[in-house]
Amino acid sequence: MLRPRLRVLLPLPLAGAYDYRSPVEGPVPPRGSFVQVPLGGREMIGVVWDGEADPDLPEKKLRDIKAVLEVPPMTESLRKLVEWVAAYTLSPPGAVLRMAMSSPSALEPPGAKAGWTLSAAGLRAKLGRSNARITQNRQKVLGAIGEGEVLGASMLAQAAGVSAGVVRGMAESGLLEPALMPRSDAFPVPDPDRPGPLLGAEQANAAAAMRDATAARRFGVTLLTGVTGSGKTEVYLEAVAEALRQGRQALVLLPEIALSTQWLARFEGRFGVPPALWHSELGSKRRRDTWRAVAEGQVRVLVGARSALFLPFPDLGLIVVDEEHETSFKQEEGVVYHARDMAVVRARLAAAACVLVSATPSLETLTNAETGRYASLHLPVRHGGAAMPEVRLIDQRVAPPERGRFLSPPLVEAVRQTMAAGQQAMLFLNRRGYAPLTLCRACGHRLQCPNCSTWLVEHRIQRRLQCHHCGHAEPIPPSCPSCQAEGSLTPLGPGVERVQEEAAELFPDARRLVMASDTIPGPAAAAEAARAIEAREVDLIIGTQIVAKGWHFPHLTLVGVVDADLGLAGGDLRAAERTVQLLHQVAGRAGRAEAPGRVLLQSWSPEHPVLQALVAGDLDGFMREEAAQRRPGHWPPFGRLAAVIVSAEDEREADRVAHDLGLAAPRGEGFEVLGPAPAPLALLRGRHRRRLLLKARREVAVQPVLREWLAGVAVPAHVKVQVDVDPVGFL
Structure with a gap:
């Protein structure tokens, strides 16, 4: 009798599921079951997938499912999500499945730990029905473990207040016997009816x-x-x-x-x-x-x-x-x-x-x-009736910083007043490191990443130059790599390290804390930073965008944005929207119930609509204007975009494939293809990048257009074509 055929999806970037025979023994595994199957010369874990197996595939080409894993099957809704994401993003379903199988070891049965429980002799001794001589320490152990209870050796010894040797001796004498410990309840259930804060x-x-x-x-x-x-x-x-x-x-x-x-x-x-x-x-x-x-x-x-x-x-x-x-x-x-x-x-x-x-x-x-x-x-x-912070602009054309500095006199004075009043201040600059660019005063050479078309960022504390895209790092050279001039390298522009250096000179008695991904790398550091700020052990916070993400600093009453223009330049579709969101979130750190807040935005272009919206507190009006600008051209969300990025280590290969895609670009009602053109980051991690954009009206389904387009162009194995449906960034 022929065994049923099943489709099994594997967590590999393959086009679809493979057909297998159900296991030799046991029932046919239901859909969603995690199973072990052979693939080539190895074995893999996959999921019994939806759909019918190919009835025309010869029986001799089928291989057997080796085992069904003892783990709850993948639900139908999650299987449908895998299929949906794969279809929407034009990704192989197996690549999406891999994200749903992100902990392969969890598919193995959880190992039970061995412990000790009372034997029959031990229970009689505990109840005083044994003639065996029980020492005082052994009596403590008998009192620390209940009938049917299983405890680890160290836990039992600690509970009884004795050494581990006493527990071992009782096991050797037959008073304790080995047993498997129950699985600990590592995930306690939250209490929904526990009283919460009083809501307005x-x-x-x-x-x-x-x-x-x-x-x-x-x-x-x-x-x-x-x-x-x-x-x-x-x-x-x-x-x-x-x-x-x-x-x-x-x-x-x-x-x-x-x-x-x-x-x-x-x-x-x-x-x-x-x-x-x-x-x-x-x-x-x-x-x-x-x-x-x-x-x-x-x-x-x-x-x-x-x-x-x-x-x-x-x-x-x-x-x-x-x-x-x-x-x-x-x-x-x-x-x-x-x-x-x-x-x-x-x-x-x-x-x-x-x-x-x-x-x-x-x-x-x-x-x-x-x-x-x-x-x-x-x-x-x-x-609690707290007021929103007052937002004001500092026009740096009128009140510029001193030469070689980045904090204007009005902002410096506001920080001094705030700290003198016993309150906390924050200086915000969304740029890590000391300086975003280093150049030679003698020849004009700029220090660039060898793998990316970006400048190297100086991190003075670590004494290195680093690329924030590929991670390349190198020591700061003593002379210019181009003209060999000694001591000619000059940092241009500020990062938070440079703001911290300036703050140390201006406010030498202030207790300062830098909050950036370099200095707050994880949960422990974040917890300590929050504790120190809440305990008023910090007077001045200097931070990047991580300070904008939901912190509550009850004693912070002043936020100074060092460069409010940062992020507004360039041709990014969402630059203005992202900037207004970030600055509004940062501004929201200032002030709470008993202490109203102030926000000062340093700008060389104070008339910009983003900054005017922040001062007026009119985010709704700004978003209406943003929508009015995008709607006529059918830009998102009133139209669809999909980016096609071609990348290769060989620049000529990237150009050739991008050119071929441009020649094969689809044409039809309601959509157009822009490009090819060099991506804004034309070199990233050692790969040359070219970009094409499919721009369509809202009602056009872009996925079928993309599939047909990409299927018609031969792409060498060493050239990568990545599709980004609904891009949010354009680097």
Whole structure:
């Protein structure tokens, strides 16, 4: 009798699933089962996939599934997400599956640890029914372990207050016997009914609406907006509580989970226990345990980075995307996808509620809310009656910094006044390192990365020059590499290290803290920085964009933006939108209930619409104007874009393939192809890059156009063609 044929998708960049015979023994594994199969001369783990096997494939070409793994099957909704993401991003389904199998060791049965339990003789001794001589230390051990309880040797010795040798001696004498320890409950269940903070009337109304949306157990998207400090987190945590009451799981995506110390403390204060975490800094064992616990339904709430979207939740009832406007939700390598958009898709496939949260939502999300695709809730005032900070411009044409400095006299005086009043100040500059460019005064040579078309950034503390794109680093040379002039290399422009140096000269008595990815590399450093600031052990914070991500600094009343023009130059479609979002978020760090805040923006172009909108507090008006500029040309979100990036180590090969793609570019109603042209970063990590853009009206499905176009051009194996549907950046 012929055994059934099954399709198995493997976590490899292959076109689709392969056909296999069901195992020799046991029942036919259902769809979603994780199975071990042969592939060539090796064995791999894959997933029994949807669809019917090829009935015409000769039986002799089929190979058997070797084993079915003891792990919950992948749910239908997650399998559909894998297929959807693959189709949307033009990626092989197996490459997307690999993201959903991100901890292969979690597919192995969890190993049980050995411990000790009372033997029959030990139980009689405990109950005083034995004639055996029991020493005082052994009596302590008998008192520390209950009937049927299993404890590890060290744990038992510690509980009894004796040495490990006493435990070993009792085992040798037959009073204890080995047993497997039960699996520890590493992921405690949050308590949804634990009293939370007192909500204001508007917060309570928004929280009730979100609870109702979650309790409905059906798909829907809600945009939750509100000024910084308005309590958006407390409101959506009420939706998390409702998902818990419904017995379903909740996922919260944060843009910088490793730096979200204060958010995690807020969660624990609300629910009594910390959430499960998922981010790149987790150790392999913790990743394995978390992945398995999610699949088995033990994890009820998980907080993670964008990759958490592909974890195997069996009953996902709520997805929250906090700071939904953040570009870090876009994955630029491998499978190129936007976690915010895929979160909406996953919520739809799981019949779950989805909440997008931001004080400065993206134009895409705002448009979806305005057209009725998303519901919307708004919190217009800060919690506790706090006022929004006053925002003022410093026109550097009128009040320029002193020669060789970057802080203008009005900003310096404001910092002095703030610290003299016993309050904290912040200087913000979204640029790491000491200086973004180093050049030779003698010949004009600029120090450039050998692998990328970018300048090397000086990091003076580490005494090195570094590329922030490929990671290349080299010592600062004593002479110019071009003309060999000694001592002629000069740093141009400021980074946070240079601002810190200037602040040390201007405010020598101030206790300073630099907050950048170089100095705050992970959760422990972030927690210590937050503690020091809250404890008022810091007078002046000097930071990059990481200070904009949801921190609460109750004693910070002044924010000075060193270069408000940074990010506004260039031809990036979203430059103005991103800049207004970043500066508004940074400004929101200033002031809370009892201490009103001030924000000072240094600019050489104070008339720019972005800066005028920030001063007027009119973000809505700015976004309306931004939409009015994009709509006539059918630019996103009123049209579609897809970038096709050609890259090769040989520049001529990149040019040839890009030229061929340009010649084969599709033509039709409602779309056009722009390019080819050198990408803004024409050399990146040693590869020459050329870019073409497919620009289409909103109603055009770009994926079929892209598939047909790319299929018609032969691409050598050493040339890479990457597709980015809905790009958010244009480097």
